[in-house]
Amino acid sequence: xxxxxxxxxxxxxxxxxxxxxxxxxxxxxxxxxxxxxxxxxxxxxxxxxxxxxxxxxxxxxxxxxxxxxxxxxxxxxxxxxxxxxxxxxxxxxxxxxxxxxxxxxxxxxxxxxxxxxxxxxxxxxxxxxxxxxxxxxxxxxxxxxxxxxxxxxxxxxxxxxxxxxxxxxxxxxxxxxxxxxxxxxxxxxxxxxxxxxxxxxxxxxxxxxxxxxxxxxxxxxxxxxxxxxxxxxxxxxxxxxxxxxxxxxxxxxxxxxxxxxxxxxxxxxxxxxxxx
Amino acid sequence: xxxxxxxxxxxxxxxxxxxxxxxxxxxxxxxxxxxxxxxxxxxxxxxxxxxxxxxxxxxxxxxxxxxxxxxxxxxxxxxxxxxxxxxxxxxxxxxxxxxxxxxxxxxxxxxxxxxxxxxxxxxxxxxxxxxxxxxxxxxxxxxxxxxxxxxxxxxxxxxxxxxxxxxxxxxxxxxxxxxxxxxxxxxxxxxxxxxxxxxxxxxxxxxxxxxxxxxxxxxxxxxxxxxxxxxxxxxxxxxxxxxxxxxxxxxxxxxxxxxxxxxxxxxxxxxxxxxx
Numbered sequence: 001x002x003x004x005x006x007x008x009x010x011x012x013x014x015x016x017x018x019x020x021x022x023x024x025x026x027x028x029x030x031x032x033x034x035x036x037x038x039x040x041x042x043x044x045x046x047x048x049x050x051x052x053x054x055x056x057x058x059x060x061x062x063x064x065x066x067x068x069x070x071x072x073x074x075x076x077x078x079x080x081x082x083x084x085x086x087x088x089x090x091x092x093x094x095x096x097x098x099x100x101x102x103x104x105x106x107x108x109x110x111x112x113x114x115x116x117x118x119x120x121x122x123x124x125x126x127x128x129x130x131x132x133x134x135x136x137x138x139x140x141x142x143x144x145x146x147x148x149x150x151x152x153x154x155x156x157x158x159x160x161x162x163x164x165x166x167x168x169x170x171x172x173x174x175x176x177x178x179x180x181x182x183x184x185x186x187x188x189x190x191x192x193x194x195x196x197x198x199x200x201x202x203x204x205x206x207x208x209x210x211x212x213x214x215x216x217x218x219x220x221x222x223x224x225x226x227x228x229x230x231x232x233x234x235x236x237x238x239x240x241x242x243x244x245x246x247x248x249x250x251x252x253x254x255x256x257x258x259x260x261x262x263x264x265x266x267x268x269x270x271x272x273x274x275x276x
Numbered sequence: 277x278x279x280x281x282x283x284x285x286x287x288x289x290x291x292x293x294x295x296x297x298x299x300x301x302x303x304x305x306x307x308x309x310x311x312x313x314x315x316x317x318x319x320x321x322x323x324x325x326x327x328x329x330x331x332x333x334x335x336x337x338x339x340x341x342x343x344x345x346x347x348x349x350x351x352x353x354x355x356x357x358x359x360x361x362x363x364x365x366x367x368x369x370x371x372x373x374x375x376x377x378x379x380x381x382x383x384x385x386x387x388x389x390x391x392x393x394x395x396x397x398x399x400x401x402x403x404x405x406x407x408x409x410x411x412x413x414x415x416x417x418x419x420x421x422x423x424x425x426x427x428x429x430x431x432x433x434x435x436x437x438x439x440x441x442x443x444x445x446x447x448x449x450x451x452x453x454x455x456x457x458x459x460x461x462x463x464x465x466x467x468x469x470x471x472x473x474x475x476x477x478x479x480x481x482x483x484x485x486x487x488x489x490x491x492x493x494x495x496x497x498x499x500x501x502x503x504x505x506x507x508x509x510x511x512x513x514x515x516x517x518x519x520x521x522x523x524x525x526x527x528x529x530x531x532x533x534x535x536x537x538x539x540x541x542x543x544x545x546x547x548x549x550x551x552x
Binding site for chain 2: 069071072073075076079080083088090092095136138141143144170241242243244245246247248250261
């Protein structure tokens with residue numbers, strides 16, 4: 001067990017204790033200390049406390065670009081949709097916006113390019129993107145190691161969920177490819193929250209569904225919007241290069257660690273996750 | 277005028293003088309120094325010399341991702357070609373290889389994935405990529421500012437050329453979209469050199485065709501292969517984000533300056549180029 005002190009904004013000091021509840025046979029002295037602290041807490045001898053349990057780390061996954069190799073198809077589908085609307089936009093600029101809520105994405109692009117964002121235009125953009133993506137999605141596969149990583153977490157009893165800015169109608173097909181049953185695993189889609197990424201709502205809802213503390217969770221994502229949402233939710237962000245961002249872009253957006261893809265993350269999982 | 281000394285591999289010291297020949301009215305003292313140096317040079321009083329003339333900066337351009345917004349279509353065309361061959365490869369890994377010679381690109385990917393690189397397979401990959409790219413190229417346009425930048429250089433009398441790892445059959449269509457006549461402007465394609473990027477041959481040949489010194493030239497490119505080739509050729513590399521690499525990736529590959537796209541470069545051209 002370890003302990004430290006943090007000073008809150010209200011000026012009061014909080015004493016935090018971290019205890020590995022999964023330790024098979026805690027040393028007697030440590031266990032005695034723990035019982036003593038519990039007694040103090042319940043008796044009110046400690047005025048305020050935070051309690052960090054070293055438990056199995058929850059994994060909150062983005063979907064496109066993180067578990068599924070679909071970013072580049074989404075990019076060209078958006079370009080095709082914008083092109084049909086007469087909106088010229090460089091493809092790399094579309095790429096750097098992918099992972100946001102589709103509505104927010106279109107809003108921002110229309111604002112940047114000076115086009116009106118009427119509801120009719122937004123709806124046409126959404127529909128044409130979905131059509132174009134369908135035409136390109138025959139070549140969309142799970143990323144290397146994605147299925148293995150999820151299977152490992154399940155086998156270890158580590159809680160995990162998926163939180164995507166996409167809608168269930170698109171996500172459903174990809175979940176099947178990953179072998180994920182949304183009736184057994186929490187899958188939070190854009191339809192289920194008010195604001196998608198870079199707002200923290202998707203990841204906060206995923207943590208709630210798992211019954212875990214977001215502040216103890218990892219957010220795994222390929223885009224800077226995942227990393228920003230992770231920070232806003234007070235989770236730790238882990239970046240993957242598999243969406244085509246550079247390592248430095250992810251690190252500057254708050255990724256505390258960056259791996260190539262799910263396979264690379266699985267190879268190095270002890271760097272970021274507490275096991276039982 | 278400025279001067280410095282460099283020591284060559286043969287151990288002899290070279291004194292280099294940089295003089296702005298375009299200066300409208302050089303101060304008398306500087307001009308006298310210049311005449312004195314000329315006299316010394318011609319009389320043999322200076323045993324060896326290098327001469328850096330501050331002249332109009334030559335621009336050597338990459339094509340795809342630098343002047344033409346075609347990288348993402350090339351990426352998915354390669355994925356389609358590799359997929360047809362049964363070679364699974366994440367799309368972002370293909371992206372990070374684009375800009376290399378197509379043959380070298382396929383060689384490296386086959387080596388990395390453990391597939392045999394038979395001549396037949398390489399030929400099938402090349403043909404299928406070209407077919408798939410054709411199917412996606414209806415949405416390929418010049419990048420913002422590309423035509424304006426080339427027109428500006430021409431108007432200023434600044435020498436420029438294009439050096440691409442692509443072949444003339446693909447490049448021709450894009451050159452027309454840019455308004456570039458390969459009979460008037462040097463265009464070096466993969467067919468014309470032994471080794472494409474990241475070897476320096478394409479840029480060296482472009483400088484030769486222009487009759488300029490590669491060591492006084494800028495190489496403008498969107499990929500790390502352009503920047504590496506620039507360094508190997510002893511040119512200065514200027515990176516553009518329009519191919520989808522991150523700024524840091526380009527800087528680490530040797531870009532001494534990075535801009536968003538040709539329009540952004542044109543806005544800041546005085547930072548990198550000497551004018552008349």
